[in-house]
Amino acid sequence: xxxxxxxxxxxxxxxxxxxxxxxxxxxxxxxxxxxxxxxxxxxxxxxxxxxxxxxxxxxxxxxxxxxxxxxxxxxxxxxxxxxxxxxxxxxxxxxxxxxxxxxxxxxxxxxxxxxxxxxxxxxxxxxxxxxxxxxxxxxxxxxxxxxxxxxxxxxxxxxxxxxxxxxxxxxxxxxxxxxxxxxxxxxxxxxxxxxxxxxxxxxxxxxxxxxxxxxxxxxxxxxxxxxxxxxxxxxxxxxxxxxxxxxxxxxxxxxxxxxxxxxxxxxxxxxxxxxxxxxxxxxxxxxxxxxxxxx
Amino acid sequence: xxxxxxxxxxxxxxxxxxxxxxxxxxxxxxxxxxxxxxxxxxxxxxxxxxxxxxxxxxxxxxxxxxxxxxxxxxxxxxxxxxxxxxxxxxxxxxxxxxxxxxxxxxxxxxxxxxxxxxxxxxxxxxxxxxxxxxxxxxxxxxxxxxxxxxxxxxxxxxxxxxxxxxxxxxxxxxxxxxxxxxxxxxxxxxxxxxxxxxxxxxxxxxxxxxxxxxxxxxxxxxxxxxxxxxxxxxxxxxxxxxxxxxxxxxxxxxxxxxxxxxxxxxxxxxxxxxxxxxxxxxxxxxxxxxxxxxxxxxxxxxxxxxxxxxxxxxxxxxxxxxxxxxxxxxxxxxxxxxxxxxxxxxxxxxxxxxxxxx
Numbered sequence: 001x002x003x004x005x006x007x008x009x010x011x012x013x014x015x016x017x018x019x020x021x022x023x024x025x026x027x028x029x030x031x032x033x034x035x036x037x038x039x040x041x042x043x044x045x046x047x048x049x050x051x052x053x054x055x056x057x058x059x060x061x062x063x064x065x066x067x068x069x070x071x072x073x074x075x076x077x078x079x080x081x082x083x084x085x086x087x088x089x090x091x092x093x094x095x096x097x098x099x100x101x102x103x104x105x106x107x108x109x110x111x112x113x114x115x116x117x118x119x120x121x122x123x124x125x126x127x128x129x130x131x132x133x134x135x136x137x138x139x140x141x142x143x144x145x146x147x148x149x150x151x152x153x154x155x156x157x158x159x160x161x162x163x164x165x166x167x168x169x170x171x172x173x174x175x176x177x178x179x180x181x182x183x184x185x186x187x188x189x190x191x192x193x194x195x196x197x198x199x200x201x202x203x204x205x206x207x208x209x210x211x212x213x214x215x216x217x218x219x220x221x222x223x224x225x226x227x228x229x230x231x232x233x234x235x236x237x238x239x240x241x242x243x244x245x246x247x248x249x250x251x252x253x254x255x256x257x258x259x260x261x262x263x264x265x266x267x268x269x270x271x272x273x274x275x276x277x278x279x280x281x282x283x284x285x286x287x288x289x290x291x292x293x294x295x
Numbered sequence: 296x297x298x299x300x301x302x303x304x305x306x307x308x309x310x311x312x313x314x315x316x317x318x319x320x321x322x323x324x325x326x327x328x329x330x331x332x333x334x335x336x337x338x339x340x341x342x343x344x345x346x347x348x349x350x351x352x353x354x355x356x357x358x359x360x361x362x363x364x365x366x367x368x369x370x371x372x373x374x375x376x377x378x379x380x381x382x383x384x385x386x387x388x389x390x391x392x393x394x395x396x397x398x399x400x401x402x403x404x405x406x407x408x409x410x411x412x413x414x415x416x417x418x419x420x421x422x423x424x425x426x427x428x429x430x431x432x433x434x435x436x437x438x439x440x441x442x443x444x445x446x447x448x449x450x451x452x453x454x455x456x457x458x459x460x461x462x463x464x465x466x467x468x469x470x471x472x473x474x475x476x477x478x479x480x481x482x483x484x485x486x487x488x489x490x491x492x493x494x495x496x497x498x499x500x501x502x503x504x505x506x507x508x509x510x511x512x513x514x515x516x517x518x519x520x521x522x523x524x525x526x527x528x529x530x531x532x533x534x535x536x537x538x539x540x541x542x543x544x545x546x547x548x549x550x551x552x553x554x555x556x557x558x559x560x561x562x563x564x565x566x567x568x569x570x571x572x573x574x575x576x577x578x579x580x581x582x583x584x585x586x587x588x589x590x591x592x593x594x595x596x597x598x599x600x601x602x603x604x605x606x607x608x609x610x611x612x613x614x615x616x617x618x619x620x621x622x623x624x625x626x627x628x629x630x631x632x633x634x635x636x637x638x639x640x641x642x643x644x645x646x647x648x649x650x651x652x653x
Contacts, residue, residue: 044398045397046398046400064649071652130525130527254373255370256640256644258637
């Protein structure tokens, strides 16, 4: 039987207070400080005067920074699309696998999460480098065939290609897990009905599976897109001279530029975009719940 | 390093977490004769100390040194800005000695407790960025130049032109990712002083870097020597000591100070404000300035030492090494970078963001 908070206030307080305190002290309060900084300006190297001015936001909306933001969104969108294309078959395979294989496949998806991002990125660097595993492997194969010109290593690192590879590699689990969660709950008799009634496999996928799994797909897209948009380590380590993303600019404001107010304004610009994306998700999932209820 | 303890550089939760690690969950240390705990937190650059220096100090004094690393001066500044999380000795570069000092983040040195400062070479005793050496003792000095692979470069690339303003080595160039250094070197190449970068000069350098960018393979974070050694690039803007380290293993590598002159730096030992063990800090600084200790450090890190007594103990090969001790007309045209105010930092940062975005 459900209890109301008023019937057992002690229990609810004991369970509820620690997370609320945690949320306020360690998340909302620091965030509020940064938000306040975004309306300030540097007086000296260490003093920030809160002037209430919108100057930092005005500067953040200059074409220079907007162009970088747009470019970052491009990177994040491409990453999300590639993750979806790669992730959907993987999620389908996990859904329809035997119980034992399902567990193994899920562990395989989760495994990279247990390794530090920095280590994973360095491992990727060892693979993609000019003298790395791929190029030395190809070079060795090349050497076997007689009569070929000398092997030119492929430019696999320090360019935008490497950044996208790195982002997809890092964010794939973010896409696969919500897709799997949505597909696993699917009523399989609907798929069978679709196939029995003459729809092909692709038609069934696009006209039955995808619409039913839409909330999961939207979640997957959003929780892939948002961290990819804020990626900083990947473009920094794998990128070339043309791979600057918005998080790299933000990082420099807090480090070399020593301009916390401007860094704060840029961060909050990114945060507002995140809120907007989450609102879109909420609207879509409410609509699909309403449609469900109307049936 | 004897008992290295927790490696702080991996713990980047900021000052609070660092303070907990430094002071909270470590074992109890006995108090020394000076009333301070027998330990010391040393915040240093990576690969920037002798192999046995910390252990030897510990044997000599009973003070246990824990060293953690930072990657650049900005990281050091950002870390200390929120309050000293428990460091006793830090190693900022000359310009950051100024920045930290005017921000009230350094505590003055007591010269009476550093008798080994008598070992310093005369030109390091009094310096413009710290008159009278009230706040800092020099640890090393260093000069930016071009490290290159001899077999892949025609002759000696003795001008900044080859990395900043030319397509001759297109796709094989690595530049340092430090905006301020790049702008200043660009100004130097165009014939200006490193400390007189006006907005017009900065714009000119920015345009030059934007033009040059398509010939640049990468911007590195002070790991240029490794990129050069691994063959990833053939020319790199780096510090003399870093290139000297890799030249020891590869005869095909060389280093030159471009003829237009360059930017000189000096890394200095300082005691940050709020250091928990200031007397140990002074003892440690004095120890590092000892002749034999300084020689051991120079032997490991291959950077030029400002310590005349230590230099006298070094082998001929080090003392006459033109990479470690560059000389000649190019050096005569070189100078230290000075702090030019927060407006300058902001302008440099926006210029570099433009270069990177172009």
